[in-house]
Amino acid sequence: xxxxxxxxxxxxxxxxxxxxxxxxxxxxxxxxxxxxxxxxxxxxxxxxxxxxxxxxxxxxxxxxxxxxxxxxxxxxxxxxxxxxxxxxxxxxxxxxxxxxxxxxxxxxxxxxxxxxxxxxxxxxxxxxxxxxxxxxxxxxxxxxxxxxxxxxxxxxxxxxxxxxxxxxxxxxxxxxxxxxxxxxxxxxxxxxxxxxxxxxxxxxxxxxxxxxxxxxxxxxxxxxxxxxxxxxxxxxxxxxxxxxxxxxxxxxxxxxxxxxxxxxxxxxxxxxxxxxxxxxxxxxxxxxxxxxxxxxxxxxxxxxxxxxxxxxxxxxxxxxxxxxxxxxxxxxxxxxxxxxxxxxxxxxxxxxxxxxxxxxxxxxxxxxxxxxxxxxxxxxxxxxxxxxxxxxxxxxxxxxxxxxxxxxxxxxxxxxxxxxxxxxxxxxxxxxxxxxxxxxxxxxxxxxx
Numbered sequence: 410x411x412x413x414x415x416x417x418x419x420x421x422x423x424x425x426x427x428x429x430x431x432x433x434x435x436x437x438x439x440x441x442x443x444x445x446x447x448x449x450x451x452x453x454x455x456x457x458x459x460x461x462x463x464x465x466x467x468x469x470x471x472x473x474x475x476x477x478x479x480x481x482x483x484x485x486x487x488x489x490x491x492x493x494x495x496x497x498x499x500x501x502x503x504x505x506x507x508x509x510x511x512x513x514x515x516x517x518x519x520x521x522x523x524x525x526x527x528x529x530x531x532x533x534x535x536x537x538x539x540x541x542x543x544x545x546x547x548x549x550x551x552x553x554x555x556x557x558x559x560x561x562x563x564x565x566x567x568x569x570x571x572x573x574x575x576x577x578x579x580x581x582x583x584x585x586x587x588x589x590x591x592x593x594x595x596x597x598x599x600x601x602x603x604x605x606x607x608x609x610x611x612x613x614x615x616x617x618x619x620x621x622x623x624x625x626x627x628x629x630x631x632x633x634x635x636x637x638x639x640x641x642x643x644x645x646x647x648x649x650x651x652x653x654x655x656x657x658x659x660x661x662x663x664x665x666x667x668x669x670x671x672x673x674x675x676x677x678x679x680x681x682x683x684x685x686x687x688x689x690x691x692x693x694x695x696x697x698x699x700x701x702x703x704x705x706x707x708x709x710x711x712x713x714x715x716x717x718x719x720x721x722x723x724x725x726x727x728x729x730x731x732x733x734x735x736x737x738x739x740x741x742x743x744x745x746x747x748x749x750x751x752x753x754x755x756x757x758x759x760x761x762x763x764x765x766x767x768x769x770x771x772x773x774x775x776x777x778x779x780x781x782x783x784x785x786x787x788x789x790x791x792x793x794x795x796x797x798x799x800x801x802x803x804x805x806x807x808x809x810x811x812x813x814x815x816x817x818x819x820x821x822x823x824x825x826x827x828x829x830x831x832x833x834x835x836x837x838x839x840x841x842x843x844x845x846x847x848x849x850x851x852x853x854x855x856x857x858x
Contacts, residue, residue, distance in 0.1 A: 415561035418568055419551060423544040430536045430582040440532040446764065448586025449473075450486030450498035451628075452535070454680075455510045456526030457496075464684050465494045472527055488692045493685040497692045500677050501627030502588050509538035539585035546594035547572065549601040550776050556604050559783045566802065567783040574722035574806040576767040577775055579813050583766070588628050592773035595625045596635055600776050603642040610655045612662035619666035623673030625773075632773055634750055641742035641777075649738075698756045708755035708768060712831045713824075716751075719767035719812060722782070722805035725798075729781030732788035743777065750774055764823035766816045811836050 434443055444452055453466060461468040466487055473483065488497040503510075510526075513534035517524040547568055554564045572578055580589040602618035605611070626633045643649035656663050678688045709716050717724040733740045754760075754770050762770055782802075789798040815821040818841045820834045 412561045415551075415565050418565055419544055419547045422547060422568070422572060423540055426540050426543065426582060427537070430540060430585075433582065434536050434585075435529075435533055440529045443532045443535065443584075444527065444586045445584065446484050447486070447498060447588070448584060449484055450496050451502040451588050452506065452586050453486060453496055453498075454500050454503035455506060459511065459514060460524065460526050464680065466496060467494075472525065488694060490685045490690050490692070491687070495681070495684045495690065495692055498588075499627060499629065500680055501624055501629070502591050504627065504676070505542065505591050505594075505624070506535065506538050509534040509541075536582070536585050539581055539590050542591050542594035543572075543577075543581045546590070546597040546776075549594075549597040550779060553597070553601045553604055553776070553780070554783050556601070556608060557780065557783065559787050563783050563786045566786055566799075567779050570722060570782060570802050570806060571775055571779045574802065574809045575720050575772070575775055575778075576769060576809070576813075577772050578809065579766045579816065580769065580772055583813075583817060587769070589769055589772035592625060592628050592632055593775060595621045595628065596632070596773045597776050599625060599635060600638070600642060603639060604644075607643045607648045607652045610651065610658075612655070612659040612666075615656075616662060616666045616669060619670040620673065623670045626674050627677060629773075631753070631770075634753060635774075637749055638743075638746045638777065641739055641746055643742075644739060645736075646738050696758050698753070699758060700753075700756045702756070703752055704755045704760035705751060708751060708760055711761075712828045713826050714761035714765065714768060716768035716771050718831070719809075720771070721808060722802065723771070723775070723778045725801050725805055726778040726782035726785065728798075729783075729785035729788075732784050733781065743781070747774075747777065761824070766813065766821070766823075808836065811838055814838050814841055 434440060454464075456468065456472070457464050457466055469485070469487060473485070486497050487494050489495070510531065513531045514524060514526075516522070516534075517528065517530050520530070522528055522530050550571070551564060551568060554567060559567070572581075577590065577593060580587055599618050599621040602614045602621060606614035606618060622633070622636065625635060640649055643652055681690045682688050684690075707713065707715070710718060712718060730740060730744065733743065750771075754768070757770075762768070786795075786798060786802075789795040812821060815834060815838060816823070820837070820840065822830065
């Protein structure tokens with residue numbers, strides 16, 4: 410029975426999430442709030458290329474200012490380089506969204522809906538795209554867990570926990586134009602292909618891993634940090650060395666891997682060339698990393714935006730390091746990788762990343778916490794330990810779901826939380842219920858991200 414559930418779990422998750430997103434995002438007035446903040450910049454390449462034919466975004470005034478979309482979510486995603494207007498954000502997400510955008514554009518023409526790239530039909534297909542890439546990411550993560558030979562029950566519990574117990578849930582339905590669910594999907598593909606490569610030494614897997622890595626970087630270049638997970642994915646020093654030595658056995662496929670990677674990451678350089686005349690542009694202006702002044706403890710434990718405060722499941726997942734310690738190479742490889750990721754991301758000039766639920770930049774790294782969590786569940790064979798671990802996971806899912814509701818309906822502020830505000834509202838959704846009973850209240854205004 411469990412094996413049958415495990416076989417179709419991703420399909421059922423997709424259907425449940427589709428029903429949920431249809432209810433909250435496709436209703437009257439709500440669809441106007443879906444493409445917001447940073448997501449506007451990630452998405453803007455599609456209307457720029459296929460509708461307005463303007464990679465310098467001269468249509469911004471028409472779509473952002475003159476249209477009747479929600480003015481409380483106004484955000485200028487443009488930047489300036491040498492007097493040329495460019496998009497501050499990267500094109501990778503738009504490439505993944507392109508098939509869904511073009512389908513919506515075709516549908517707009519058939520149904521005579523506004524074909525401006527921002528009307529309701531485009532939003533519907535954007536939300537479907539987010540769920541498609543969520544399902545794709547969960548599917549490849551499921552395949553990865555199978556490579557580790559985890560039990561079907563462990564895989565089902567881990568998949569459910571990773572989605573419903575973390576901010577992956579919110580960024581799959583709440584702010585679907587943001588980049589995180591798409592990065593999560595490509596990271597999951599990368600992890601599976603690399604793990605399978607080291608297991609089988611099949612260089613075809615390396616080609617697919619290179620494609621996934623190119624897309625990861627094209628979505629958010631900082632997520633190129635995922636390459637430092639390669640030793641962990643190899644599993645043992647012997648497997649890592651065999652994988653490196655095997656590269657000379659298939660030079661053609663290795664060359665193809667490199668070519669695919671370079672072809673993908675060069676897309677944005679070509680876009681910059683069209684926009685500005687230069688291949689290399691830093692679009693974030695004065696914003697950047699300060700590696701001498703990290704905010705590691707704030708990033709992980711602050712009431713403002715602490716990752717482990719708002720996503721406690723991942724703190725529980727770290728207990729998976731206990732059984733991993735018996736495999737010293739894996740233990741130190743994943744520990745180094747996670748420390749590197751947290752340190753690097755905490756060095757961003759705005760370490761809390763503006764308006765967000767939990768540490769949104771960790772969504773793409775959740776598969777690594779999922780592997781540790783599955784290892785913990787598999788390790789907890791004694792009845793009392795198994796019940797304790799299962800109880801902690803269930804409690805974390807409950808906390809995450811309550812806090813997601815609180816965040817969506819203003820009780821958790823998008824940027825200005827502190828200790829007092831956190832405990833004053835802890836697990837309290839009574840105000841939301843009372844307001845929803847009388848009238849439907851809109852999702853929160855996130856402001857600047």
